[in-house]
Amino acid sequence: MEPLKKSARTGKEKQQKIFQAPKGMHDILGQDALLFDDLRSVAGAFADSYGYQYIELPVLEDRELFVRSVGVGTDIVDKEMYVVRTQGGDALALRPEFTAGIVRAYIQNGMQNLPQPVKAWTFGPAFRHDNPQAGRYRQFWQADFEFFGADHPIADAEVIQFAVKLSEGFGIPDVCVYINTIGCAECRGQYRKALKAYYRSKSRKLCSDCKRRLKTNPLRLLDCKNETCVMIRKNAPETLEYLCKDCSDHFRKVLGFLDDAKIGYFLDPYLVRGLDYYNRTVFELKSGNQRRQESAETDGFEQNAPAREPLSFGGGGRYDYLMKLLGGQDTPAVGFALGVDRMVDLAREERAKAFKTGPNVYLVQIGDAARMQALRLIEELRTHGIAARFDLSRDSLKAQLRNADREQSAYALIIGQKEVLDNAVILRDMQTGIQESVLMHKLLETLAARLKQKHKTR
Ligand SMILES: [Zn+2]
Ligand SMILES: [Zn+2]
Structure with a gap:
């Protein structure tokens, strides 16, 4: 039962429930509400100029859609989904992310018949029953962008450039890209085997989640935040050593295009993203001065510099198999999502100036x-x-x-x-x-x- 609080004012035994927003969910008001609105219009303007059409999706989807796409063994599916049983007995889930819903909409609305490539974006709340912590909510907002029908590495680079320019356009300081490739159906099997062998030799030290992941979904071992598991990861095999020729060519070209576009990036060999549907390019966007941090670690200089841990505020990647997996025609795709709450936090200072002028x-x-x-x-x-x-x-x-x-x-x-x-x-x-x-x-x-x-x- 909810705690009840006695009303002191009346002096009577009248009991009054004090309502609060559900745990991990928050009201957005004042300047933050303006910033939310602002981010939405900045995203909309960038989406227009890069050719993304806006679409609006239901907040609820068939639970199975996420189980199949995000994958069994991921935290999202195993622990974090809000599942609703309807009177008719259907199991629906509050969307924990957007990609699966957009792919479902693409198939259902026959968007494969439109001139390709098709680019779509959306903006709204998503839900994960996560442990609430600073900047992370159970109802969180995302701007999500998906690019269908292009398998060329230039599409990966275009999407990353778009993500970086949009974030900078909104005022995120020190935007940097962390990038990796996780190969294709062919070469990933080899990698998974090597990873499994490595972790099996250390299995006694792993956290209980990772012991389970070792059996169900070994790639997810690399996502674990547990301290011991992070230590063990330091010597784990890297995806780059196991790539087939096509995947290796693809990745090299993506990096080449980013170099040409003068988009800075860091290679992160253990970046695999917490979702199953990705293949080849995966990336994360962070805000923070990585170089300053590295120099502080290596040469001991600048130890007093406010080198804060770069904060991740978005990410994405390629997912060429998802469309077919969900019953559509084979269609290559690449996309990303931005965490709106986190971006508002990061850009508050910079954007506040804009609100003060005039x-x-x-x-x-x-x-x-x-x-x-x-x-x-x-x-x-x-x-x-x-x-x-x-x-x-x-x-x-x-x-x-x-x-x-x-x-x-x-x-x-x-x-x-x-x-x-x-x-x-x-x-x-x-x-x-x-x-x-x-x-x-x-x-x-x-x-x-x-x-x-x-x-x-x-
Ligand atoms: Zn491959
Ligand atoms: Zn672990």
Whole structure:
């Protein structure tokens, strides 16, 4: 049962439940809400220019869709899915990620008949019953981008470039790409065997999850965050040594294109991503100064430098088998997802500057006639891109000017009885207190010039 709290105010034995957002889920408000919105429009603008069409998907999908795509033995499927039983007995899951749903939609809506390649993106919440920690939520938001119908390595490079440019465009500092290849159905078998042999020799030291993974899904051993398992990983065989010629060529070309595009990257031989459907290229996006960290480790310099652990905020890769696995035509694909919550955290400082610029204007009115005039003026200012702040329910000049002060408005526009009769407005510089009367038809022009001046001197 939920804990009950006695209401102290009434003094009676009345009991009042205090409602809270579910554990690991959070409200998004204030500046964060603006940043969410902002990220969505930045993503939308980038998606447009790279040719991605927006699609909206159900939050619930057939549970089986994720079991088949994400894979048995992954944390997502084994532990983290919210499964809902419908009255009719169907098992649905709150989407733990987007790729499987987009692939399902591609097949169901006959998108293979569209001119290829097809690029689609979406934005919304996903759900994982994870242990909540800083920056990680059970309901989290993602922007997800998928590129279907191109098997050429340039597609991998294009997607990575797009991911980097979008992240930088939003204001993520020190974006870096961690990249690896996990081979194809052919060469991955060899690698898996080598990996299994290596881990079997260490199996006594592995955590209980990894003991299980060794049997069900050996590639997932590399994802384990357990300290001992991370130590053991240091000598594990690397995918690069087991690639077939095609996979090795593909990877070399992807890196070549990234070099040409001047996209920096780090090779991470143990990056395999926590999902089963990937093949060949996998990558993660992190924010943080890797070089500074490395030099601190190797030569002992800069030990006092704030070398924070690079934070991962997105990732993706190629998944050429997934379409067929889910019942569609054989279609190569590559894509990635960005963690919106994490990105908002990382870019808060940088983006906050953008929200602080633009000195605003406060509209003050005294009397009913002025109120009518003010309502008209708000619309006029709005159509000219000037956001006015106001509280039309107030009458007192003093109270309204106090609000203008609190909002740090650059100017107050004051309309009283006299101004209504003269068809004018008093323009008050909030910093100096200097006032002047401006005729209504000159107002926009005058205001624009003054705001421009203020902007310069800030
Ligand atoms: Zn291969
Ligand atoms: Zn482990």
